[in-house]
Amino acid sequence: MSVGKRIYLKRNLPDPAIVEEFKKIPASNTADVMGRSCAMNPRIHLVSSPKHQMMAGPAFTVKCRAGDNLALHAALNYCNEGDVLVVSNEEDTTRSLMGEVMMAYLYLQKKIAGIVLDGPIRDIDEIGKWDLPVYCTGTTPGGPYKEGPGELNVPISCGGISVNPGDIILADPDGVIVIPRKDAAHILEDAKKFQAADEGKLEKTRKGTINRDWVYKTLEAKEFEIIDEVYEA
Numbered sequence: 001m002s003v004g005k006r007i008y009l010k011r012n013l014p015d016p017a018i019v020e021e022f023k024k025i026p027a028s029n030t031a032d033v034m035g036r037s038c039a040m041n042p043r044i045h046l047v048s049s050p051k052h053q054m055m056a057g058p059a060f061t062v063k064c065r066a067g068d069n070l071a072l073h074a075a076l077n078y079c080n081e082g083d084v085l086v087v088s089n090e091e092d093t094t095r096s097l098m099g100e101v102m103m104a105y106l107y108l109q110k111k112i113a114g115i116v117l118d119g120p121i122r123d124i125d126e127i128g129k130w131d132l133p134v135y136c137t138g139t140t141p142g143g144p145y146k147e148g149p150g151e152l153n154v155p156i157s158c159g160g161i162s163v164n165p166g167d168i169i170l171a172d173p174d175g176v177i178v179i180p181r182k183d184a185a186h187i188l189e190d191a192k193k194f195q196a197a198d199e200g201k202l203e204k205t206r207k208g209t210i211n212r213d214w215v216y217k218t219l220e221a222k223e224f225e226i227i228d229e230v231y232e233a
Contacts, residue, residue: 007074008153011165013058014181018188019168022179023054025191027172029198030179033190040159040176044118048127048134055133055171057084057113059163059178063151064119066092069102071150076102078152081111084169088156089119093137095144096122107132116169116176118158135176 022030031039060083062075067089075085085106089097100123106112107130114133121127124139153165161178163169168179179187204210219226 004149004151006151006154007078008151008165009078011058011060011153012181013166014168014184018184019056019058021188022056022168022170022184022191023052025188025195027054027170027174027177029195030170030187030191031177033194034177034179034187038161038177038179040116040161040178042175043137044116044135044159044176045137046133046135046171046173046175047121047124047139048130048132050114050133051131053172055084055114055169057082057169058181059084059086059165059167059169060112061153061156061163061165062087063154063156064089064097065145065147065149066090067095067097067119067144068147068150069097069144070146070148071152072097073102073146074150075152076105076110079106079110079112082113083110084113085115085117086156086158086163086169087115087117087119088158089117092119094140095142096120096140097136097144099123099143100126103127103130103132103134114169114171116158116171133171135171 060079062072062085064071072087097117097119098121117136120138120140121136122139122141127134155164163178166181168184170177170179
């Protein structure tokens with residue numbers, strides 16, 4: 001088997017109903033019940049104009065060599081409707097991985113749910129207007145090579161977070177998180193409870209009835225010193 005030049009055609013996919021339920025919950029709420037350790041680095045951010053706030057779908061992983069998009073071109077042929085392409089790029093920021101032509105194919109022909117790239121794109125003047133969730137590190141006119149190596153549907157790292165094929169990618173204007181497929185059902189239930197509690201806190205804040213005594217208790221437990229004096233330099 002040619003490690004480094006492999007294309008896996010099959011993935012274990014999440015329950016579509018669970019994927020749809022995650023679209024009702026802010027990514028921040030879901031991230032909080034996952035120990036706050038599942039969010040991609042904010043260098044990867046939304047650059048397009050999707051009509052819907054939430055993006056969710058199964059990860060179709062793409063492992064690219066830095067500044068090379070041959071494996072990404074292969075992904076265009078093999079990905080499916082509703083997939084989220086997640087692209088590693090060895091954190092390179094010097095060359096765009098794709099532009100309007102490739103993105104239009106994904107948007108109009110393949111009808112993917114979105115794309116997350118740990119690298120830049122180009123043709124932002126057009127792509128930035130589209131109703132396709134596009135998350136990337138920025139833009140550059142410099143184009144990529146097409147030499148390889150690369151792999152499809154293998155474990156990758158994107159934005160500092162591990163992503164396995166078939167994991168659920170959840171994103172909104174705040175950014176992108178990764179939900180392990182095997183844990184998704186349990187995480188969903190916890191996230192629903194957290195969201196309900198969070199909405200309750202917000203309502204109390206609006207009414208002025210929120211209780212913030214926990215802050216004083218936590219400061220005391222952490223041995224903070226409260227000094228009722230002016231700091232003198």
